[in-house]
Amino acid sequence: MLVRVENLVKRYGNLLALDHFSLEVAEGEILGLLGPNGSGKTTTINCILSLLKYDKGVVEVFGKPMTPDAYDSKRNIGIVMQNVAVFQELRVDENIDYFCGMYVNDPKTRRRLVDEAIEFVGLGEFRKFTPRKLSGGLLRRLNIACGIAHKPRLLILDEPTVAVDPQSRNKILEGIRELNRQGTTVIYTSHYMEEVDHLCTRIVIMDKGRTLATGTKEELKSMINDGETISVELYMLQPDDVSQIRQLPHVARADYAENRLSVHYDGGQHNLLNLLDYLKSRDLLFGRVFSEQPTLNDVFLEITGRQLRD
Amino acid sequence: MQVFRAYFKVMRASAGGIAIYLVVFLGLSVMFSSAGSPRTMGDFTQTKTPIAVINRDKDAPLAQGLASYLAETNNAIPYPDDAEKLQDALFFRNVEYIAIIPDGFSADFMAGRRCAVQKVIVPDSVSSRYVDMRIDKYLNTARLRLQYGGEESQARLAAAARADLEFETPVAIESASAFGSSTQGFVYYYRYFAFAVLAMIMMGVSSIMMAFNKPDLYRRNLCAPIPARSMSLQLAAGHGVFALGCWALLVSASSALYGKSLLSSGLMWLYCLNSLAFTMVSTSIGFLVGSSVRSHGAQAGAVNVIANGMSFLCGVFVPQSIMSKPVLAFARFLPAYWYVRANDAISALSRLTASTLRPIYGHILIQLLFAIAIFATALLLVKERQAA
Numbered sequence: 267m268l269v270r271v272e273n274l275v276k277r278y279g280n281l282l283a284l285d286h287f288s289l290e291v292a293e294g295e296i297l298g299l300l301g302p303n304g305s306g307k308t309t310t311i312n313c314i315l316s317l318l319k320y321d322k323g324v325v326e327v328f329g330k331p332m333t334p335d336a337y338d339s340k341r342n343i344g345i346v347m348q349n350v351a352v353f354q355e356l357r358v359d360e361n362i363d364y365f366c367g368m369y370v371n372d373p374k375t376r377r378r379l380v381d382e383a384i385e386f387v388g389l390g391e392f393r394k395f396t397p398r399k400l401s402g403g404l405l406r407r408l409n410i411a412c413g414i415a416h417k418p419r420l421l422i423l424d425e426p427t428v429a430v431d432p433q434s435r436n437k438i439l440e441g442i443r444e445l446n447r448q449g450t451t452v453i454y455t456s457h458y459m460e461e462v463d464h465l466c467t468r469i470v471i472m473d474k475g476r477t478l479a480t481g482t483k484e485e486l487k488s489m490i491n492d493g494e495t496i497s498v499e500l501y502m503l504q505p506d507d508v509s510q511i512r513q514l515p516h517v518a519r520a521d522y523a524e525n526r527l528s529v530h531y532d533g534g535q536h537n538l539l540n541l542l543d544y545l546k547s548r549d550l551l552f553g554r555v556f557s558e559q560p561t562l563n564d565v566f567l568e569i570t571g572r573q574l575r576d
Numbered sequence: 577m578q579v580f581r582a583y584f585k586v587m588r589a590s591a592g593g594i595a596i597y598l599v600v601f602l603g604l605s606v607m608f609s610s611a612g613s614p615r616t617m618g619d620f621t622q623t624k625t626p627i628a629v630i631n632r633d634k635d636a637p638l639a640q641g642l643a644s645y646l647a648e649t650n651n652a653i654p655y656p657d658d659a660e661k662l663q664d665a666l667f668f669r670n671v672e673y674i675a676i677i678p679d680g681f682s683a684d685f686m687a688g689r690r691c692a693v694q695k696v697i698v699p700d701s702v703s704s705r706y707v708d709m710r711i712d713k714y715l716n717t718a719r720l721r722l723q724y725g726g727e728e729s730q731a732r733l734a735a736a737a738r739a740d741l742e743f744e745t746p747v748a749i750e751s752a753s754a755f756g757s758s759t760q761g762f763v764y765y766y767r768y769f770a771f772a773v774l775a776m777i778m779m780g781v782s783s784i785m786m787a788f789n790k791p792d793l794y795r796r797n798l799c800a801p802i803p804a805r806s807m808s809l810q811l812a813a814g815h816g817v818f819a820l821g822c823w824a825l826l827v828s829a830s831s832a833l834y835g836k837s838l839l840s841s842g843l844m845w846l847y848c849l850n851s852l853a854f855t856m857v858s859t860s861i862g863f864l865v866g867s868s869v870r871s872h873g874a875q876a877g878a879v880n881v882i883a884n885g886m887s888f889l890c891g892v893f894v895p896q897s898i899m900s901k902p903v904l905a906f907a908r909f910l911p912a913y914w915y916v917r918a919n920d921a922i923s924a925l926s927r928l929t930a931s932t933l934r935p936i937y938g939h940i941l942i943q944l945l946f947a948i949a950i951f952a953t954a955l956l957l958v959k960e961r962q963a964a
Contacts, residue, residue: 315799337801351796353787355589356582364585367578368800412796 267326268293268420268451269314274323276309276475283309284320285475291420291453296446298466299455300562302570306475307455308348311424314453315345327420341369344418344450346426350409352397359384359393362411369416383415386441403434410438414445421445422453427461439465459563469562471569478569487560490568493518493531494560496538498545499553501525507548514540579797579807583784583814590783593876594776594822601772602829605765625703627673628655628665636682638718641734642693645714645741646675650707662696672698673707682730685715686722717741762834763923766847769826770854770892770915775883776822777858778865781815782875785866789961815859823855846922846936853943854915860947864954867961891916911946914939 269291276284284306291297301307312318314325316334325332327339352361362380370376384393387407397405410426423442427435439461446452456462462469463483471479471486479486493516503522511520511527516534520527531537538557545552627650633639646652653671655662665671676694684691693711697704718737725736788794788811797807827848830838838844865878887893889903890912896904907913918939925932 317795317798334798335803337803340799340801343799345796345799347792347796349792351790351792353582353586353793355586355787360582360585364578364582365796365800367581368797368802 267291268328269453270324270326271310271314272324274310274313274320274325276306276313276318276320283475284313284323286323287472287475287477289470289477291451293451294446294449295467296442296452296454296465298462298469299453299472300459300462300469300566301455301472303457305473305570307472308424309475310472311422311453311455314422315343342419344413344416344421346410346413346421346423348424348426348428350397350405352405352408352412354397357394357396358389358400358408358411361397361408362415365412366415369418379415379417383411386414386444387411388437403430406430407434407438410441414441414450417448418450420451420453424455425457426454427456427458435461459561459566463562471566473570479565483562483565486562486565486569490560490565493533494537495531495558496529496541497556497558498527498529498541499525499555500527500545500550503527503550507550510548511541511544514544577810578802579788579810580814583811583818586784586787587780587818590780593779597772597775597779598825601768601775601826602833605768605772606761606833608764608768622649623703623706624649624651625673625707626651626653626671627675627707628653628662628671630655630657630662630674630676632657632679633677633681637729637731637734638682638685639677641718641738642677642711642714645738646707646710649710666696666698669698672701673704675707675711685718686730686733714741760834760837760841760923762830762838762841762847763919765830765834766851766919767892767916769830769851770890770912770919771883771887773822773826773851773855774858774861774886774912775879777819777855778862778879778883779875780818780822781859781862782866782869782879784811784814784818785863786869786872786875789867789958794962815863819855819859823852827851842928843922843925846925846933847919850915850918850922850936850940850943853918853940853947854911856947857911857915857943857950860950860954864950864957867954867957886910886912889913896920911943911950914942914946918943 267290269289271287271289274284274287275282287306287310289297289299289310299307299310309318313320313323314327314332316325316332316336327336328342330336330339332339353364356364359380362383363376366376366379366383370379384390387410389404389407389411392400392404397408400408406426406429410423413423414421421442427438430438442452442454442465454462454466466483468482469480469486470477479489481489508520508522508527511517511529514529516531516537517529518532519530522528529537529541538555542552542555627646629643629646629652631639631643650673653665655665655671655674662674666674674696676696678691678694681691681693693715695704695708714737717740718733721733721736721740725733788797798804830847831844838847861882865875865882869875869878890896890907890910891899891904892912896907896913896916899907904913918936921936921939925936
């Protein structure tokens with residue numbers, strides 16, 4: 267295992283931020299760390315990076331205990347902080363060179379790595395700009411370039427796409443996938459379910475400092491009762507028909523409103539065929555039909571209790 | 577040395593502000609030092625008033641003696657006894673005093689009758705008083721000789737009076753430094769130096785501290801494989817090089833502006849030593865400010881309040897000799913006060929001996945203690961913030 271966190275306990279006064287939290291990250295995977303605000307994601311990252319002292323537990327990176335002076339381990343870790351952490355006074359290339367220089371001493375190698383990082387995040391035409399002149403999306407890309415320039419074995423990204431436009435977000439996600447293809451192991455925290463859904467090979471859902479679920483996205487989706495949702499556009503559906511539809515196999519819920527029938531299933535197969543057969547048997551004319559599979563968002567909301575918290 | 581290299585790249589952003597302080601300081605110090613340093617304070621020269629002496633008592637030796645005495649002790653300009661020309665001379669300020677010795681003046685004087693030298697002067701002329709005093713001096717001396725000296729002839733009386741008036745009291749200004757430095761321009765320069773070096777270094781050091789102490793950047797740096805101690809040492813080295821650079825720049829400027837007089841004073845090394853001690857104080861204050869403030873607005877406010885406040889309270893802009901006792905009593909708790917004390921003591925030095933240098937060293941030592949105390953306070957503040 268590249269990263270091993272076992273029974274981690276961290277308290278902020280009376281607040282229990284991490285409650286015997288455990289985590290393992292294998293080499294080559296992209297691990298998504300999902301959780302509502304205040305669930306303990308950033309605290310976990312800070313403990314892994316040894317930025318925070320924890321009360322109890324074990325943190326190992328590259329098979330060695332992680333401590334503030336574990337410089338051999340730190341040399342192979344790239345970090346992209348939640349907030350953009352760059353010098354406002356330095357230009358784009360100077361910022362990347364500064365952070366790369368913390369890991370790579372040889373000036374020639376460093377110049378090459380800086381150029382590659384700039385190319386990688388698409389900041390070529392902004393390399394002489396100071397951060398003040400960059401948009402939010404470009405700043406995020408600079409933040410990432412500073413974290414990846416030294417080509418780390420382990421890359422930790424703490425919500426790197428917050429407040430980033432879709433174009434920049436896609437560019438960032440493509441970059442992370444490319445890094446992973448090149449052999450970098452990634453720990454990725456985010457609020458955006460679709461990002462984690464598309465990017466991560468394994469997902470950990472946490473809340474209140476504890477692991478709620480772990481697995482691939484397919485495994486997680488299979489954990490919840492939600493199946494597919496079928497929507498049908500039709501007119502003049504009688505309440506009796508809605509009641510009949512609710513009696514069909516695996517139907518969990520059926521609603522009719524504004525000339526649209528929504529049927530939620532809790533599993534089963536051939537649900538669409540069964541529904542359409544019923545509608546034909548009742549000579550009901552229908553328009554467009556939609557079928558949606560459960561998303562990671564459904565899983566997240568189901569597992570974390572369907573509540574929004576600050 | 578990544579942090580050390582970044583130090584001076586980050587410093588570029590503050591270069592404009594620092595340059596403004598430098599230019600303002602150099603401009604003001606040159607202006608004040610040239611305007612505020614009288615060049616004749618070190619010696620004494622009698623004032624000579626431009627006068628015209630018209631002797632109408634031509635052949636009388638006493639009148640001739642008075643005319644020649646006035647001509648010697650003043651700047652006598654020859655004019656004919658022509659009322660119009662004399663009025664023109666006075667109107668155009670070619671002379672400030674016209675002394676007219678009337679006909680029969682000497683005979684009246686010898687006989688003890690009432691007599692007077694007529695005068696025409698520029699209205700409200702102060703210098704005319706000096707000429708009056710000299711005329712009185714000559715006539716009083718002649719009268720004393722006439723009454724008690726037994727001189728009966730005008731020629732002997734005039735000669736005796738002139739002989740008495742030959743004696744002059746030598747004047748020496750004891751308060752002037754033996755090194756001739758107390759009124760030199762560089763004394764003013766090194767007094768204002770305190771403001772410039774304090775403002776420049778505070779601005780530079782605090783800017784760097786603020787940049788590296790931003791919480792996100794600080795945490796990001798902690799993730800790097802470089803010991804925190806090494807980063808702190810690199811930053812300290814940066815502060816040291818920057819502070820020494822500012823000091824060297826200002827000392828070089830003093831050499832360029834006052835090179836010959838400063839070097840010939842033999843006191844340059846003392847000024848350098850004192851200013852170096854205050855440079856250390858300024859660095860520690862900059863470190864404290866940089867550790868305390870979060871925004872550039874607060875930083876600019878702190879720099880201006882501390883640099884100007886300390887300069888006004890401690891006698892940088894106004895000499896300590898004319899400041900009130902309560903203000904000076906308060907200023908003793910500020911390092912700039914001891915810098916100015918040392919500076920004044922250096923400029924007043926009459927000779928270089930252990931006893932004369934001891935108080936200067938004492939003042940410099942107090943500045944260094946201030947530097948250590950302020951630096952220790954800043955370190956405590958940093959530690960507390962880091963722990964938080």
